[in-house]
Amino acid sequence: MSQKKNNFYQKYFSELALSLARINKFITKENPSVGCVVTDFNNNILSSGVTSKNGRPHAENNALIKLNKKITKKIFVTLEPCNHYGKTPPCTKKIVNFNVKQLHCNQIDKNPAVNGSGLKFLKENKIKIKESNINKNFYSNYNYSVKNKLPYVTAKLAITKNFSTVVSGKKYFTNSKSLKFAHLLRYMNDSILIGQKTLLKDYPKLNCRIEGLSQHSPKIFFINRNLNFNKKHLLLYPRSTVVFHSSKDSKKISKYKKYFFLEKIEDNTGNFSPEEILKRIYKHKCRRLLIEGGSETVNIFAKNKYVNKFFFIQSEHNSKTKDPQTVNMVRSLCGNNFNRYNVKINLNNNKLFKI
Known part of the structure; x- marks a missing residue:
């Protein structure tokens, strides 16, 4: 597949993930609303998910839980997956366990409990990380809050x-x-x-x-x-x-x-x-x-x-x-x-x- 076509799909799936994140934007309590799209390597959509009402379960869990672990996958998320134990297990472990080989991430989570650690963990587990550039202002209010x-x-x-x-x-x-x-x-x-x-x-x-x-x-x-x-x-x-x-x-x-x-x-x-x-x-x-x-x-x-x-x-x-x-x-x-x-x-x- 040509690079131009790959770029088109990357942008399309990243924008789709952002559209999903908008659905629950104001009803996820202290957690940010995240959108997630899962595809195979032929760019067929396998599943999608969004952060649940009241903030849990997270979007990655909602998208991956529907799928067979054996299928090799790409995942598109609007925010860096969490890498810490809170009220739910870390999404990074779910991603590794569900045979994801490539992750497209729109933004690092500025929450001090995450802040790059999620992407680092995934890289250490041989998952290829690609950056998206879709509406970087979507989480500006959330970033201000967790930073200050x-x-x-x-x-x-x-x-x-x-x-x-x-x-x-x-x-x-x-x-x-x-x-x-x-x-x-x-x-x-x-x-x-x-x-x-x-x-x-x-x-x-x-x-x-x-x-x-x-x-x-x-x-x-x-x-x-x-x-x-x-x-x-x-x-x-x-x-x-x-x-x-x-x-x-x-x-x-x-x-x-x-x-x-x-x-x-x-x-x-x-x-x-x-x-x-x-x-x-x-x-x-x-x-x-x-x-x-x-x-x-x-x-x-x-x-x-x-x-x-x-x-x-x-x-x-x-x-x-x-x-x-x-x-x-x-x-x-x-x-x-x-x-x-x-x-x-x-x-x-x-x-x-x-x-």
């Missing part, structure tokens, strides 16, 4: 035409398309964080209410320094909700630990460290965090450079309430010319700005 041991942070803020986050007498001042986009963000992130003011004022449910995706709602985190709740809050959120607080009120702690998972942060400065909060969220095995409000909470993380991606949803309404904090935050992120420095998408009469 912090979740990748997306912030979303709804603002008025004159940059306020409040319209008197209205809970929602954006339109239905903007609300659906907000729910899509909840699906795309495995965790969500709000501050005390948003909690007490809005009673947000914080779940994904897109049909078919509700089971993939994010894990909920609150910043609620003094443990201020009312009865409605106790019925609205699941027991798994994590509350970061610094209260010394033993009665409140005793009462609310029956309803939420309380995490005390010792603090003498009057402000929680955003890095400390993110580290704790990471320990809960959350890798993609959505900060949904309000402007004060978002600004704490934005000014300390912990927001990786920012979405402003701007409505057609003006507000009589001035919000200098939000105006200053917008200016610090993109300068005075808001329209020039952002990707803009129209959502009917609302505008979506991505920073």
